[in-house]
Amino acid sequence: MLDAFHRVPPAREVRAYVSRVLEICQLEQVTHVLPLIDLEVDAFTPHRQMFSDQGITLCMAPSETIHVSRDKWLVYEVFRDHPVVHPIPTWCMEDQAVDQLPFPLHAKPRDGRSSEGLARILDKDDLSYLRKKLRGRPYVIQPLLDGDVCVVDIVRRRATGQSAAMARQELVRTSNGAGVTVRMLNEPTLIDAATQIASALDLDGCINIEFLVGGDWPLVMDINPRFSGGVGFTHLSGYDMVTNHLRCFAGELLDPPVIPAPVIHARRYVETTFAVPEESVRAQLLAN
Structure with missing residues (x-):
């Protein structure tokens, strides 16, 4: 249930979006803001000081973590000679x-x-x-390489270096890369690589990392400085990434890591059709 609802400009309209969010924070006495999608992360990152000046905490990865993560060339440059992390x-x-x-x-x-x-x-x-x-x-x-796409959700508390991660293989993905059917994995190699990435980027909070698995070692495909679309699968397998992400910004300890059971999770989509009166369709066609 929502306490309040406000309309805001699209996040692509960065100045208007950020200004409106700050207005809402003042109106509703909001102290923490939790971005969920790339556009929000990109909009907030260069305006951190504006939120900080009003005593508002942006619950997202540090700016330098985001800067590297959002640039495929920088990801390669940072990790090309790493002994454990292998970028494409x-x-x-x-x-x-x-x-x-x-x-x-x-x-x-x-x-x-x-x-x-x-x-x-x-x-x-x-x-x-x-x-x-x-x-x-x-x-x-x-x-253009073959292999299985695997995703690791990882949360790290920068103040202590404590972290927890969970991996899954994405069996079915949408056209924009979101997993809808996944197999949970107990794969130390993936967890170790994700932990090394989080440490190298000095992560604070939760991100997700995509790997291509099929060769001598997992290859880093993408580092996404936000929750994954499949973070709910990690929750179903016993680890609450969202709550532990917020703990990073509340100065609280993280829950210890959990080894998932080797199960398959799938999302179910229900297709709904709507009946439109024939005269409405005819009127719309004439109007066009």
């Missing part, structure tokens, strides 16, 4: 070394999210076309 090999679009790579390849926006802007490169003609089309836009190139 990555090149900038303009890099001449790309011309010598075997096809197929993947082109991705450096700051892409939810599978937006992805393009497959099958041959030299595709590469040449995309370089012209995307000239001046920050894109990276990665090999």
Whole structure:
């Protein structure tokens, strides 16, 4: 149940959105704000001081954690020589070394999210076309690899270094990368890699990390500085990431890690159709 409801501008309209949220915080005496989606995280990050000046805590990862996480090239640069964390090999679009790579390849926006802007490169003609089309836009190139997509939800309290994580294999995903059927995993290699990432980025709070599993070791696909769309699966398997995320900003200890049972969780979607009177449809067509 909600205590209050307010309309706000879209988060893409950053200044108007942030100003309206601050107004609501003053009106409702809000002390903590919890962003849930990438657009909210991106909008709030450069305006942290405005919230801090009003005594409002933004319950999200530190700015530097977000800065690295949201840039696929920086993720590769930070972890390319790490002994435990292995990012997918990555090149900038303009890099001449790309011309010598075997096809197929993947082109991705450096700051892409939810599978937006992805393009497959099958041959030299595709590469040449995309370089012209995307000239001046920050894109990276990665090999198009096979493997299982696995996600780790991880929460870390920066003040103590305490952390907890849970992994799952995504068996069925939506077109924008959200898992709808998953298998929970007891996989120490994934947990160790996620823990190393959280430590290297000095994480405070909960994020999710996507891995591609199928070779010698898990490869880091994406680091998302927010709750995953499937964080409810972690909750169903015995660990409350949301509550423990909030504990990071309340100075409280985290619950100890939980090893999940090897179960499969699935979301169920119900399709609903609506009957529209024929005369309403005809009127709409005439109006257009």
